[in-house]
Amino acid sequence: MTGLEPGTYTLQAKIFGDKGDPSPGSVMYVVSEGQTYSVPVTYSGSAWLKPRTLTLKHVHIGEDGSASLGFKVITDSDNHYGYLQEVTFVRNSTTTPEVPSEPSEPSEPSEPNEPSEPVTPPVTEPVTPPVTEPGTSPEENPVPSPAASPVPSPTTAPGTDSGSGWTAPQATAQASATLPATPQPEILTVTEPKVNAQNKIVIPLAEGQSEVRIPADAAALKGIAGLKVDGKTVTVEIPGQVVQQLQGLVGQQQKGSMISVVLEPWSSEQKTGWTLQANTKSEAELRTAGEMFNLSLSVLNQQGVKTPLTSFAEPVTLRLKVQENGNPMLAGVYAAADDGTLEYAGGTWEQSVLTAQVRQSGNYAVLEYDKSFTDVSPADWAYSVIKEMAAKHIIEGDREGRFAPKREVTRAEFVTMLVRALGLKAEGLSSFADVDSSKWYSDDMAAAFAAGIVKGDSTGKFAPESRITRQEMATLLVRAHELRSGSPAPADSLPAFADAGKIDSWAKEAVSAAGSLGIITGTPGGFLKPQANATRAECAKVLSLLLNL
Template sequence: MRKWKRILSSYIIAALAIMPAIGERALAESGISELSEGQFVQFGRYQEDSIVWQIVHQEDDGSWLLVSRQILALKPFDATGDQVDYDGNGSPDTNDEQRANYGSNYWAKSSLREWLNSENDTVTFSHQAPDNNHVLGNFNDYAGEAGFLSGFTQAEREAIQPKVVKTLLAGQDAGQKQGGTQAHTWSSASETVLQNEETAYYQKVTDRVFIPSLKELKEYIIDQGGDPLRIPTASAVSRSEYKDKTGITDQAAWYYWLRDAYSGNGYGVRIVHSMGVIAAANAGGGTVGVVPALVLKPNLTVASGLGTEQDPYVVTGSQTETGSEPETDEDNSPDNGSDNGTGSESVSPNAPAGGINSTGSVSPNDKQTVTEKDLKQDTASGTVTVDLEAGKRVLELPLQSAALIGNTNLIVRTGTARVVIPPKVLVSMAVAINETDAKKAQIVMVVEKASASGVEPWQTDLGASLKQMGDLYHFDLYVRTEDNRRIKQDAFAEPIEVMLPYPVGANASVLGVYYHNDALGKWEYVGGEADLVNGQIKVKLNHFSTYAVMEYDKSFADLPSSHWASSAVKALAAKHIIEGVSEREFSPDSYTSRAQFAVLLTRILGLNAKGTTPFVDLKEGEWYVDAVAAANEAKLIEGRSDTVFEPNAPITREEMAVMLVRSYEWAAGRQTTAKQMVYTDAEQISDWAKPYIQQATDVGLMSGQHDDRFAPASFTTRAETAQALLNLMKVMDQSSKYYRAQ
């Protein structure tokens, strides 16, 4: 059994050399114990109760996989009532309706996963929340409960190492798989429960907290002679709304969830039965227990305890390093990604994640102190630039930096990456500190290349793939007071521009910047425009986290690479602006409706509606209503009359030209002027559209058809729409350098 020796300071080693014996408890309290598989750890709290975990496995990097020793609560795996196209076939079907009735066994989108990984007082569920009306039997809803991690201290949350977890999928979700060739074969006996597990359909996501899988249960607990049964805590029994009907007690084993799906349908989830066999239960049922699991980083301080179940080690969350005192100044753990800012879009429920870790504790050699002299303005360029020295990843800036640099940007360069901080950001950080805290306070910026353990290319059978292109970067920005408290803003006062390099030879049109949402285990698209001269992707950010340049390649069966619009569709799909009519088809020759074009424009411009529209034919709740309202407020789009919009009518070429020019002018902040009309069918163009059509041609937004005709009344196909929108984005970038802040 593998063991990890805790760190000994030199004076303790000397003391041990002259002491013939010392008791186990004295050893533990002196910090000289050994951690090993099978021992017990007290770490974190849930509902005011301390949680006791068992160490079931040591990972290859020395970290420790912990599984709760008891059932902490009874909760549904997933809410009922979701009308979600889980299998990605274009629309909800019978399989999806079953999930709406009984909950879903799809771990990546489950309510339980989102609750376990949340540290917020109010959990924002991405789908139907598990309220009292959306759990089977109305038992044990938790929509209003604080996230599981809310009971942990900040140090404890930082001690948790995100883990890439493998989850077996239902057979109907084969289209979402990352690997596997067949559905998992049912077995209720522990001896055979893993048959064909290695070839079964699976998916990988990254979680901070999860529940055990069949494989982890079998290999790390059962095969090691451990007890797979779990007994509810007294608090779990008292809180359960199901207790009076079942006689559930804190003296006997009870059922609990595993994270793997029953392969035969979309709502069955594998569970450990109270008798020890491996069974299944409906995902929406609130009568099954929750046994959380997590991974602790190596080198954590044990404050006390013997490591037994009766006297577990107490882990505080602080880390130690060999030969030195622990450095606790800097926060190098990735942001949990809980900020669902405008424009942030999940690439897929099973987007790759792969354990994003920073490079460890901060030593004095990691830090670079910026002096007032360093902030002297470069009068030639009108900027202040600080180069992060090789091997450094932490900048310490004076709190009064904003006053020193004046009304100019602070540029931080590290290798080929660059961060541009507006002075307004520095001012807002300084004024947020009271006079007492301001004494000897510093602005701290972390810029480091984060390690990525197992960030693998991800793809599905539906023609989409996501691949990391270059390094991962972890950024952080906060004020550190003299007593080492960190004061951090949830969002910057003004977006910060970040430029990340991409490899030479990469197809820049399908690249974008993604941030890692640790809480959900997903890479989420945040935007970005390519700087072809410097080989960078530029993006403006409202918060810091872990980021990477990714290549998103989406193909459609009816749009071969030889099609004239193929590259435009790929580029817009990579920016998560345009979608197919289904996962497999784009339908390039179908017409674009007026509502669809309004939606696409608002995605590009980042517009949000502030009010309503005068159009009586827009039905409340329809998918396009907010987009039409936003485009109408920005004066980009009008109705066919003052009160009628005709959302489902195909958009004509002259209507599209008008909307494109108005969008360009809105982004550029100026109006354009048209040259003389060059089209032979100019007399067919409506008077209200004539100036716009020539402007669209001059700027490069649209071009005519054959024989120098514009064909103003012709309907616009989806392929033509894609090309026009890509033209719009190109000229906006060239003219206004506009792109959305995420």
């Protein structure tokens, strides 16, 4: 700040943070004529989350009329922020203040001794006002000794409401200067969003921007189909119902509140550290294949207090760009916990972009999941599709790291694979008389039944633990394709399998459709083997063909 009249000033502001506690060394300060005046930040816990007034008195401004005002937050937490609001810098006196000696009581300074030889204050570089980045170390001694300067000591008494260690002289005149807001180039504020022809608001992010803020009471938000924030490597599409959820967090006091959408990318150091930690816990080799970032939806009230929306009423769609050397067979979107654990969130590949739907805020990453099995080698015919289905978390191995590619599959096991492949969720209970709700596959059976993929026999049974035949597998695959595509499968003629006469009449239509789609191809000798039981390797193959149609 420049152009200030000489005199004694008081700095006052409301301070608060968004999480964690400030560490010792966190201060609000002023630098003037090489002198640093500061007051410590002593709030913690819930008090740190609410705006509290902090006051720094007896700041001397000399003839040059300039000062640097700032706020330093030191913390051990990542992504920790401190905020200033309603900042004022008020001139208290037109005369140069008397220099007090070290006070015995905070409110009653004693008269100072006249120094024999005035000491010229040292000239230092001014400290800039913005909030210090997390992790910076505090200054060793930001408060100068009163004996070294003819101006009042800025030493303060921690823990007081005013933050001042002694009483200011009675003000005789006042002039104030308001500290301008600290620039935040990473935040894009859109005060008047526009709705497009699809009844959506689309906001592009520029390079370096990671947050969008929109007034919670913006007229354009009413009844919108969705809000899309489009970044360089990450795009998020928020359904209208989730926008309404955010508005609901504000309640009736929407005026002055802001909806915040944060897509904050991880640094290269964060990516490396997390991946190393995750690889120690994962059964597969993990490699970064695209962006790693934090998704956060929240609202900020007029005081800047943030209320996060942790879970969503409808899925939020993420579109993540995969790096150039990314492997589409192994790449997926994962929810990445801070401790290195991960949860598969899906991912549909199209033109080097993975699309997934998520239901909560948090960290997300594009990773390659490279799982190896002790009994599957690169020479095996199903090697690549087994890796692909393992990367999509559709198939798994046993505790010893084996896959058992030649083992025959039960009907319940194949239904579970289909449910995972389609991303279905359990809705109610299946109506099969022979599916006990206590069985491990009961939820998957219920999901498949609700989706119309499984129907059972005329007696109301499904025989979940019987081996599935290849013609039964073809029937379920066709139903899954119709559900996934939203259209009927082609009704072409039956492929010319050498053993087509062994196909049961009820399965011929489905086998014909599966053959036309290329899901069922038969053996190299031209046989279908419709009555043979399907193996785990064969299941991996047909599921790969289904998902890549």
